[in-house]
Amino acid sequence: MNYPEPITRLIEAFRRLPGVGPRSAARMTWHVLNGSYDDAVEMARAVVGVHKNITRCTACGNYTDTASNPCPICADPERDAATICVVESAEDVLALERAGGYRGVYHVLGGTFNPASGKGAAAIRSGELVQRAKNGPVNEIIIATNPSIEGEATALYLAEILEPLGLQITRPAHGIPMGADLEFLDGDTIARAMSARRRMENK
Numbered sequence: 001m002n003y004p005e006p007i008t009r010l011i012e013a014f015r016r017l018p019g020v021g022p023r024s025a026a027r028m029t030w031h032v033l034n035g036s037y038d039d040a041v042e043m044a045r046a047v048v049g050v051h052k053n054i055t056r057c058t059a060c061g062n063y064t065d066t067a068s069n070p071c072p073i074c075a076d077p078e079r080d081a082a083t084i085c086v087v088e089s090a091e092d093v094l095a096l097e098r099a100g101g102y103r104g105v106y107h108v109l110g111g112t113f114n115p116a117s118g119k120g121a122a123a124i125r126s127g128e129l130v131q132r133a134k135n136g137p138v139n140e141i142i143i144a145t146n147p148s149i150e151g152e153a154t155a156l157y158l159a160e161i162l163e164p165l166g167l168q169i170t171r172p173a174h175g176i177p178m179g180a181d182l183e184f185l186d187g188d189t190i191a192r193a194m195s196a197r198r199r200m201e202n203k
């Protein structure tokens, strides 16, 4: 017997979430169905709400409430706007903020530079980064892309396009294992890597 269409539809929707297989998706669907109508409405509103009420910060590209754009970090006068830490994703900003200690601002690329899979310069907001660096005053750009093959390629690409501006370009050094994802590292490791950052070689 086939499920009624609304049930199949919700199972399919849950299955599109990362790490959710058919059995979990079905379990979640039963849970929603057996729960209250109000809980279902609240869940649906929360899902739509992240799209309706969250936007990219016009300055750094981090996620922010539509009511506070630029985001609280960019708008904070206590943060050092002359130091920009470049990261791949909004989750990386959270990881760095949790680690504490960093008082500069961020630039969220939204991915890695990988022209082979259609992720060219435009896809990673690198033009915006160069523009920010030019509009300055900016002293240092810390390229904290993940130490993966794509992250390293992105760092090299950014160092190359930023080089003519004559800024200090650094990269977090020790403690971050190759292939690791910033998002999943503990705060101490991130903080150590940030303070041990090295100037990138410009050939």
Ligand SMILES: [Zn+2]
Residues within 6 Å of the ligand: 057, 058, 059, 060, 061, 062, 070, 071, 072, 073, 074, 075
């Ligand atoms: Zn911002």
